[in-house]
Every structure is written in structure tokens, then in C-alpha cells.
Amino acid sequence: MTNQSQSHDQEQAKQPAQMDVGPEKKFRQYLSEGSFHLQRCDQCRQHVFYPRLLCPHCGSMQLTWVPASGRATVYSTSVPRSGGSSYNIALVDLEEGPRMMTRVVDVAPEDVTIGMPVTAFIGTIEPNGEPLVLFRPISGDDS
Amino acid sequence: MNHSLRGSCAVAGIGLTDFGDLPGRSALENTAEAVHSALTDAGIHKSEVDALFTSNFPDTFAALHLAEYLGVQPHVLDDTNIGGAVYVSQLQHAAAAIQAGLCNVAVIAMGSNTRSKLKQQGIIDGPRELFPYEDEYRPKAPMNAYALAAARHMHQYGTTREHLAEIAVAARAWAQLNPRAIRRTPLSIAEVMAAPMVCDPLSAMDCCLIADAGAAVVLVSADRARDLPQSPVYLLGVGVATTHAGISQMPDLTVTASVESGKRAYDMAGLSAREVDVVSLYDAFTINTLLFLEDLGFCPKGEGGNFVSDGNIAPGGGLPVNTNGGGLSCVHPGMYGLMLIIEAVEQLRHAAGERQIPGAEIALCNGNGGHLSSQATAIFGTSSSL
Numbered sequence: 001m002t003n004q005s006q007s008h009d010q011e012q013a014k015q016p017a018q019m020d021v022g023p024e025k026k027f028r029q030y031l032s033e034g035s036f037h038l039q040r041c042d043q044c045r046q047h048v049f050y051p052r053l054l055c056p057h058c059g060s061m062q063l064t065w066v067p068a069s070g071r072a073t074v075y076s077t078s079v080p081r082s083g084g085s086s087y088n089i090a091l092v093d094l095e096e097g098p099r100m101m102t103r104v105v106d107v108a109p110e111d112v113t114i115g116m117p118v119t120a121f122i123g124t125i126e127p128n129g130e131p132l133v134l135f136r137p138i139s140g141d142d143s
Numbered sequence: 144m145n146h147s148l149r150g151s152c153a154v155a156g157i158g159l160t161d162f163g164d165l166p167g168r169s170a171l172e173n174t175a176e177a178v179h180s181a182l183t184d185a186g187i188h189k190s191e192v193d194a195l196f197t198s199n200f201p202d203t204f205a206a207l208h209l210a211e212y213l214g215v216q217p218h219v220l221d222d223t224n225i226g227g228a229v230y231v232s233q234l235q236h237a238a239a240a241i242q243a244g245l246c247n248v249a250v251i252a253m254g255s256n257t258r259s260k261l262k263q264q265g266i267i268d269g270p271r272e273l274f275p276y277e278d279e280y281r282p283k284a285p286m287n288a289y290a291l292a293a294a295r296h297m298h299q300y301g302t303t304r305e306h307l308a309e310i311a312v313a314a315r316a317w318a319q320l321n322p323r324a325i326r327r328t329p330l331s332i333a334e335v336m337a338a339p340m341v342c343d344p345l346s347a348m349d350c351c352l353i354a355d356a357g358a359a360v361v362l363v364s365a366d367r368a369r370d371l372p373q374s375p376v377y378l379l380g381v382g383v384a385t386t387h388a389g390i391s392q393m394p395d396l397t398v399t400a401s402v403e404s405g406k407r408a409y410d411m412a413g414l415s416a417r418e419v420d421v422v423s424l425y426d427a428f429t430i431n432t433l434l435f436l437e438d439l440g441f442c443p444k445g446e447g448g449n450f451v452s453d454g455n456i457a458p459g460g461g462l463p464v465n466t467n468g469g470g471l472s473c474v475h476p477g478m479y480g481l482m483l484i485i486e487a488v489e490q491l492r493h494a495a496g497e498r499q500i501p502g503a504e505i506a507l508c509n510g511n512g513g514h515l516s517s518q519a520t521a522i523f524g525t526s527s528s529l
């Protein structure tokens with residue numbers, strides 16, 4: 001009994017160091033550090049978003065994290081409304097290839113247009129909210 | 144043309160509850176009433192039910208609960224959830240199981256008390272987990288996905304809100320011919336255009352209603368069906384397809400997986416869109432009807448707006464679509480797909496009353512699930528189509 005419980009304690013103590021950080025957690029870690037990272041497949045060289053253990057294109061498990069350029073184009077846009085308030089929900093095509101859902105902010109939600117060039121930043125959509133990848137239109141200065 | 148499932152099975156019975164507000168009823172009670180009604184219609188006792196297909200948002204043990212409730216011990220159980228397309232996809236599972244000799248009498252059933260639950264508890268039934276990397280932006284599910292598809296179609300093809308309004312108005316005109324339909328007051332393009340926006344570019348009138356209802360169908364072998372009281376409605380083709388779960392992963396927002404599910408169903412049936420007499424498309428939102436008309440070959444891609452104009456899919460138009468009034472005006476109980484099958488069967492039995500399409504021999508149903516995520520297409524025919 002004693003031996004068993006000792007070894008059990010040791011296993012538990014070792015666990016955190018051995019914990020495998022999956023792509024989901026890794027992506028969130030990058031976000032909390034203020035950076036937006038994508039994966040790129042070592043095999044077929046395509047970029048992958050959202051983060052996965054295997055490449056959805058070729059099936060390879062060899063994916064490498066790379067910083068995203070942040071440059072994207074609006075693919076579609078919408079304005080959800082409730083109780084007098086409204087905001088933007090868009091799909092953007094990242095320069096690297098993948099598409100993602102986001103909000104385009106710093107512009108009236110109705111003024112977001114398909115084809116609009118946008119750039120990523122890490123922000124939140126509510127006070128003390130989790131960090132998210134948001135986009136804003138590229139101004140004259142940025143481009 | 145010679146696929147072994149073509150014409151191997153037939154719908155022998157259909158059952159429905161009342162539609163709308165059934166505040167004293169549970170979802171399971173609505174399901175059970177519809178099953179009883181479908182078995183009565185088929186002239187089959189429940190002791191013969193050896194395959195049970197159902198699906199339900201809040202209930203993860205739906206098939207077990209329904210089997211126990213009915214007092215049956217099926218050999219084949221299936222409560223897959225791929226969204227509202229599921230019941231059309233279960234025709235594929237049921238027909239294959241009957242053909243393989245695994246079962247003889249398959250019941251596909253659903254029941255919902257979505258509307259009452261919303262009124263009484265403020266809860267809207269839906270999947271518990273939606274889509275990773277989307278939910279955190281708080282899209283207005285589920286209409287947000289459809290709004291994004293509509294916006295893209297408008298951008299690429301010049302489709303307008305008026306085109307979408309035509310679809311809502313056509314559904315209402317059919318509903319006016321269906322005594323069971325919930326929304327039967329006249330509706331004009333101007334009224335749809337003036338409705339409050341819920342998720343631009345969709346307004347409240349572009350969205351389906353929310354209702355309590357139960358529905359069931361009984362599927363048996365074609366041989367068995369010929370000995371039963373109702374005219375058999377034969378399953379000629381069925382196909383299932385998916386392209387994504389979350390809308391951000393849909394390859395092209397203007398092209399749904401019904402291109403593929405439709406092709407599979409047409410190939411099995413040996414038929415094309417030209418031969419279809421009456422069409423049932425899962426219209427949770429007006430844009431669905433437009434996308435599926437294009438993807439199933441009733442008009443070229445991008446021309447859906449023109450196709451639905453001038454009442455072309457309304458009573459008296461060129462193609463009868465959603466003759467029951469659809470999810471927009473007849474009924475939408477959480478997941479609507481089974482209602483598509485029931486309308487096809489009523490039309491092919493020539494029992495659809497005022498809304499009957501004279502001489503209908505071939506009917507097509509297209510179920511949609513999730514956020515345009517899954518598509519299931521079925522083609523039915525009368526005995527003349529065999």
C-alpha cells in the first residue's frame with residue numbers, strides 16, 4: 001500500500017513537466033503573449049488554421065508554428081443585431097491561405113465590405129475578455 | 144440506373160402531430176404520437192418495428208429513449224446528429240439496412256417542443272457545442288452563417304434582398320393552400336423588405352418559424368409496401384455529403400455540398416433535375432432555397448435570384464418548391480428535415496389537397512444541417528417511376 005501510494009505521488013509530481021501541450025493550448029499561449037501564429041505543414045508547405053495535430057490537406061503530423069503576416073482580405077461580412085446594438089462578424093482570407101471568422105473593428109459594422117484589405121491585431125471584444133485575433137481596415141499609413 | 148437500392152424500399156406510412164404551440168407536451172410525447180400515427184397509416188403494428196432512427200438536439204440517448212418509450216427492441220438503432228439533414232440521411236441508412244436483411248420495418252421519427260420551451264423556459268434548443276474558433280466572436284447562431292453566405296452570393300452574383308423576399312413570399316403563398324401551415328396570412332415583397340434586420344443581409348422574414356411538432360415515416364421493402372394499404376412511395380435515390388462543420392471552413396460560401404449529395408441521389412435514381420415534378424428544400428433561411436435550386440441543377444449557379452423572380456416557385460409558377468409552405472411558413476420544429484419527406488410523400492400519393500401538383504410522379508427532397516454543413520438529398524417516385 002505504502003509503496004503504491006508513494007509511486008502514485010511521484011507520477012503525479014512528474015505529470016506537469018511531461019504534459020504535452022497540444023496545438024489548441026499552444027495557440028492560446030501565443031495569443032496571451034500578444035502574437036498571432038499559424039501552423040505550416042513541413043510536408044505540403046500549406047498553412048493551417050485553425051490549429052491542428054495533423055495537416056487537413058495531406059495528413060502529415062509535422063506542423064511548424066510560424067508568425068502570421070496579419071494581412072487578410074474580407075471574404076464575407078454580416079451585421080448581427082439585437083436589442084438596438086450591432087457589431088460585425090466577418091470571414092477573412094489570410095494572405096497565407098486559410099480563412100477564419102473574426103470581427104472587423106474600428107469601422108462601422110455596416111461599412112465593412114467584401115474585398116476590403118484588413119490587418120490583424122490581438123484584442124478583446126469585452127472588458128477583461130480572452131485575447132482574440134481581431135482585424136481593422138488597413139489605413140493609408142499601413143499600406 | 145441499376146443501383147441496388149433504387150426502388151428497393153418505399154415509404155408505407157407517414158404521421159404528424161399538430162403544428163405550433165403544444166405547451167403541455169414533451170418532445171418525446173410529440174415523437175411518440177407521430178410514430179403511432181405513421182404506423183396506423185401504414186397498417187403495421189409497433190411490435191413489427193425492428194429499426195428505429197431518430198435525432199434530437201438536447202437528447203444524446205434519443206434512440207434508446209424512444210425505443211423504451213414505444214416498448215420496442217429494435218435490431219438497428221441510429222440517432223446520428225448531423226443537423227437538420229439527418230432524417231433524409233437516415234433514409235440512406237434505413238434503406239441499406241433493409242436491403243442487407245438487417246431489418247424489415249424502419250421508423251424514422253422526430254419530435255420537438257422547441258417553441259414551448261422557448262416560451263416557458265427561455266431556452267432555445269440547439270447543439271451544446273458549436274464551432275471552435277468561431278463561437279468566441281459571438282456570431283448570432285445559426286442565422287449568422289446563412290447571412291454570410293447570402294452576403295457572398297450577393298457580392299458574386301448580384302443577388303438582391305428582393306430576390307430573397309420572393310422566396311419568403313412564395314413559401315407563404317403555398318402555406319395559404321395548406322390548412323396545417325402555421326403562417327397563412329398574405330405576405331408581400333414590400334413587407335419582407337420592411338421587416339427588421341436580424342443579421343444583415345437577412346431580416347426577420349428571411350428566417351424560419353419556431354414550432355412544436357412531431358413527424359414520423361415508416362420505410363419497408365418495396366415488396367412489403369405493395370401489400371399495405373397506402374400507395375407505396377418508392378425511394379429512388381439518396382445521397383449525403385458534407386464540406387465543413389463551422390461556416391469559416393466552408394470552401395465556397397456560394398456552393399453547398401448538395402452539389403454532391405444531389406449528384407449521388409440523381410445517379411442512383413437515374414434521373415436529373417428536369418424530371419423532378421415537385422421539390423422540397425430545407426428553407427431555414429431564404430438563401431437556402433436559392434443555393435439549393437442552383438446546386439441541385441434547377442438553374443445555373445448564380446442565376447437563383449432571377450429563377451425565383453416573378454413567382455416562379457410560387458403556386459402557378461414554373462417549378463413547385465416547398466409546397467407545404469416550408470420552414471418559412473409551414474412549420475420548423477428544431478430540425479425540419481423529416482417534413483420534407485412527408486410533403487414529398489403526400490404529393491406522390493396525390494393527397495395534398497388544394498396544393499396538389501397534378502400528376503406528380505417524381506419528388507426531390509434536400510435536407511440541410513448545421514451551418515450549411517451537411518446535405519442529404521432523396522428522390523422519390525410513384526410506381527410509374529420504377
Ligand SMILES: [Zn+2]
Nearest residue numbers: 041044055058
Ligand atoms: Zn500538409
